[in-house]
Amino acid sequence: MRLLKTGRWITIVGLALLAAVYVRALAFTPLERFQGAAQKIYYIHVPSAVCAMLAMGLVGVAGILYLLLKDPRFDRFGEASAEVGVAFSLVMLTTGPLWAKPIWGTWWTWDARLTLTLFLFLLFLGYLLLRGAVTEPGLRARYSAVLGICGLVLLPFIHLSVYLFRTLHPEPIVLKPSAPSLPSEMLVTLLFSFLVFTILYVGLVTQRYAVSLLREQADPHA
């Protein structure tokens, strides 16, 4: 099936480019003065964060479109985006603490970014669990759309509450993270990584979408 082949190729390209990002980040980008090697986790953590949020946003949009147009393609896309979102959230949840430990002195900190990550991960899981619990495809699609839309609307409120909670309960900082203004080589690496993660998102979602389509074709009454 052509969609599947396209998806696979995009993913392969994405993974190859990921290797290139690795090489560039590790060998050709300067070491940050205060955070040392751990700062390089940034080049993976931030792009996957953006992609996870993109994934959630698109799940919500797919939900709206499904409820309005009743096209099952949107439901399939939502499912694919949610699963890929789980993968990216998992990357965030593992790289986050690995960055926090050397920099903040603790594996976990309830700072806005990590907490938001955890929320995203749980929202994705909830979405997939709900899908798993409903067998009838039409019902499942409608329920997923409802949950997806609610999740999307929740995101700004999570930002609002977690950020406020955090600023009122500051934790001791071992090393202050560097200011956002990055020297140009680091910026290039970061942007390159953004691009690669986006390519990976597209490739993985396409593949996952194709998997759903294949399953439906194999067993229309699933």
Place this chain on the structure above:
Amino acid sequence: MPENTPYMVAAYVITAVILVGYAVLLYRRTLKP
């Protein structure tokens, strides 16, 4: 600081495992009849 390096290595390795692993998982799901 060289002592940070293990964390960086772990992060890069885990990320690769997750992303490549998921891609492989998807590939194998489509191989089944």
Place this chain on the structure above:
Amino acid sequence: MPDVWRHAWRLARKDLLIEFRSRTAILSAVVFTVLVLMVFNFGRDPTAVAAIDLAPSILWVTFTFAAMLALNRAFQLELENQALDGLLLAPVSRSSIYLGKLIANLAFVATVEAVGLPLFAVFFNVSILPVLGPLIAVVALATIGFVAVGTLFSAMTARTRFAELLLPVLLLPFMMPPLIWAVLATAALFAGHPLSAVTGWLSFLAAFDIVFVTLAFALFPATVDE
């Protein structure tokens, strides 16, 4: 527009009559609340942690669990005897069904909270009377947030296999922002801070409520229609 409210109110009355006539549900919920408060007491080392430091958290964790318990049952009445189909065939709009359920669930949870709050004050020696007005406002707004989303979600989970487990998993992320603001507001009230400190949290709670009641109202038909 008035028809929607009339029908909603009638549906709510039906639910509440059933609930309060048998009284089992409301009594169980109240007993549960008492037990949770007791757990918090024994879960704390009194020499290490003062009750007043934990008080806002104790109150809000208790209310969160109580609301969750109540919402698990929200659509259970309809599951028995397939009453939901009957309800859907009746000449009332889907929106009135949601509003009716919302009102009924709010009344139920509010009753549990009305008993739980004085008990909490007594058990943990927290003087709530000086701040009772604002405290009730915080509780009311947060509860509306919990129940608005919870009513919508329980309509979806009611027909799934692991409903009692799935509802908390889906709902808790949505309860956390109101929970955070409610805890912050309650802590400010108990600490004797001026009202101006609390109005910020109240406006966030209100904004959350307006957005999610509207959203749930709009999305509910999708959960029951073909």
